Amino acid sequence: MNLIKIFDTTLRDGEQSPGGSMNVEEKLQVARQLVRLGVDIIEAGFPIASPGDFEAVNRIAKEVKGVTIAALARARHADIERAAEAVKPAESGRIHTFLATSDIHLQYKLRLSRDQAYDAAIDAVKYARRFTDDVEFSAEDATRSDRDFLCRVTEAAISAGASTINIPDTVGYAIPQEFEELITYLFNKVPNIDKATISVHCHNDLGLAVANSLAAVLHGAGQVECTVNGIGERAGNASMEEIVMALKTRPKFFNADTRINTPEIYKTSRLVRKITGIVVQPNKAIVGANAFAHESGIHQDGFLKERSTYEIMEPASVGVPQSTLVLGKHSGRHAFKSRLVELGFNLTDEELNSAFDKFKHLCDQKKYVFDEDIETLVAEQVAKIPEVFSLLDLSVESGMNKTPTALVRLNVGDQTVELTQVGDGPVDAVYKAISAITGTKSTLAKFEVKSITGGTDALGEVIVALMEDGRSVRGNGSDTDIIVAAAKAYINALNKIAIRRRDMHQNIEGL
């Protein structure tokens, strides 16, 4: 069996999804889960892009062990120095430098000749090698590059010291047969190709990112670059869970496997969904809500007679929980803690106490508490951010023939502020009150409501995205009362904006 390396770029290319940006704490949380998942390399960011990106890569390099941490850098010395500094504390650090090789990019974007690009690529790899032995070179837009030029650059980058050469399908243009021909061409034409791992990085513009990645694996690629839930620029990147489970489900066909601990897949998907606010379509392979649901009578009948008639993977193999009735009002702290451990949460005593209080509160509002409820409650707790604003009280009056009116009481720093506002609906009234109290200049770009489990007493989750100064910030909130969940989500996003502003202020003062 060939062991294929999983290079996860959720925190870099995934973060480039519209509206998918994450703060440093959120990136750390995802990085820790990626280690539990067993990825080989985490591409943690693009350090030269912003101080926040640098800090995220640097903190992940310091705090997340047992995995290689990669940082992206254009083929420029300043980028490479910044990337090297960011990954310096890592147990194992990689500099990932890239330069386009297609004529379209060279002519219109970089205004470089092929010879200039060739020299710049060699220079970048050599310069990166001054800082680490682990250097990856990507030939951006490789699939639209002249094949012989791509071979020349690949050979030179390997001679200059790159141990991984990445062949990206940057614009998701390739077709599987064509992509495998390209990979085969490189293996046949580049004399020193055996000195490097060949990696692929496919985008999903034609919905072929996973198919192209798998075609490359069949023809010698040893590393696949992918993201959780397939998030990424435009139509996204190749989906990690689909690639991994294709290899796992068809071992004889691929003769390849990964180190991924597949029962962690579902939890990772949920975490990324929660943190980025990018929803997973219900029919998404492996992690979509319907991926293991059998609806038609014929399918259900076959499935009940013999699972394998209609199911090629067991839900448990990717960690999809069976919605189990777990705990209720009379459950004690010990039972609650054991359930948390089974669900993969290891909380400190202080976190456990607070989660247990919330759980008891939920039991008063909701008859049955499911695993999903507990995950939502605890994930909120783990991702907790410092609060400039906190919700103390909320009451709403609305109905047919009534003007929706909301009274909101917030803690703002060490003051309590209360305001009543009317609106077009109850959420509008609440949001107007919160907006007036906090004085926010942000605008609401997205508002989404979801029920965590079934039933009218289900915990509801609201995800919002606010835009301020051209940047988007997400907020989540959950509660059995959907209006309260909406208020919590709005306040969560406003707290993130307040913290970002505080951090920027500190950075400016520190300059």
Ligand code: KIV
């Ligand atoms: O899509 C792409 O080409 C990239 C490179 C930076 C690897 O993301």
Ligand code: ZN
């Ligand atoms: Zn990409």
